[in-house]
Amino acid sequence: MTTHDTAEQLASYRKTIDNLDSALLHILAERFRCTEKVGQLKAAQAMPATDDERERRQMDRLKNIADDVGLREHFVESLMKLIVGAVVERHKEIAAER
Template sequence: MPSQTQPLPDPSSPAGDDPVLAEFRKSIDNIDAALIHILAERFRITQAVGKYKARASLPPADPGREQLQIARLRKLSEEAELDPEFSEKFLRFIIDEVIRHHEKAQSRQG
C-alpha cells in the first residue's frame, strides 16, 4: 500500500489526478485481476460439479453443505479482519450464481 505522507491535493481537481489515490488504485486493480482469475477457476470447478451432479441425479443445491461453508468462511473472515456478514453475503452471491449454472446443466440433461 502507498504511504499517506504526501500533501493533500486541491479538492477541486478530479480524483483521477490525485497521486495518492492513483497508487491505491494500482493495488486495487492488481487485487481485482487476482479475484477474477480465482473466480474463473472456481466456476471451472463448479461447472464440472454441475455436470457431475446432473449425471448422478444429485440436486443442484445442498443447504447442509452451504451452512458448513458459511460457518467456515465466517471464521476465516474474523481471522482476516473481514466483516463476517459481508463474507456470508459474498458466498450467497457466488452460490446463487453456481445454482443458476447447475439448473441450466440439469435442464440440458433432462
C-alpha cells in the same frame, strides 16, 4: 505531504486495487470452472443442485475465516450467497439440459 505526494500515493493504492480486482476475477473464473464440473457430475448422477448441509458448513467456515482476516461476516455471507446462488442456478441449467 504535498499535493504531488498525495497524488502519487493515491495512484499507487489504485494500481494495487486494480491488480487485486483482476486477481479476484481470475480466481472467480477458476472457481466457476470447477463448479461447472461439479454441476456436470451432479447432473450425470441425478443429484440435486443444492446441498444445504455442505452450504451451511461452508458458510460457517468462511465466517470464521472472515473473523480471522478482519472482514465483516455479513459482507462475506452476502458475497457467498451471491456466488453460490449463481452456481446453483447454473447447476439447475446443466441438469435441465440432460
